[in-house]
Amino acid sequence: MINLLQQIKNRRLALQLKQNEMPMRIGISRQQYQRLEAKGNPRLDTLELIAKGLNSDVMLIPxxxxxxxxxxxxxxxxxxxxxxxxxxxxxxxxxxxxxxxxxxxxxxxxxxxxxx
Structure with a gap:
């Protein structure tokens, strides 16, 4: 199973969004987003912003x-x-x-x- 950061990147690519477009969509700096997608450990509120920017939802699945x-x-x-x-x-x-x-x-x- 792919990790969360890979899922974020895959979703961004599926939406045909460039990495430099994401900060504007979610309201964080370009460097913060690049670091997060590369090796980050996002806080829950940041993860929710990213999900919203990717037309997605964060969900806990049993x-x-x-x-x-x-x-x-x-x-x-x-x-x-x-x-x-x-x-x-x-x-x-x-x-x-x-x-x-x-x-x-x-x-x-x-x-x-x-x-x-």
Missing amino acids: KEKLSAVLAVLESQGNNTSLQNMQLNHSNEQKKLSDDPWKGLLEDGDDEDDNGN
């Missing part, structure tokens, strides 16, 4: 679930379904931002108070 998570991440077929889940979540967020009260007091069906 060891007993690790193989399942890796299988999902590595499988090409599931990448499409993961992207669809993310799009659906994004669309749901947009709907909520348009009308945050929608559905909050409804009991699940589309009937009005008169049963119609």
Whole structure:
């Protein structure tokens, strides 16, 4: 399994970002970022900034679930379904931002108070 620093570099490359673009995205100095990617031991708050700059999240994965998570991440077929889940979540967020009260007091069906 690759280490965290290699994962950060791989994600940056997958997003086609240059190393010198990262400091601007996350608000740290160029030297600090270069040192971190090369051999660093980032603090949690710095790691969270990096994850955000790489459109990612920091997550603690229980060891007993690790193989399942890796299988999902590595499988090409599931990448499409993961992207669809993310799009659906994004669309749901947009709907909520348009009308945050929608559905909050409804009991699940589309009937009005008169049963119609």
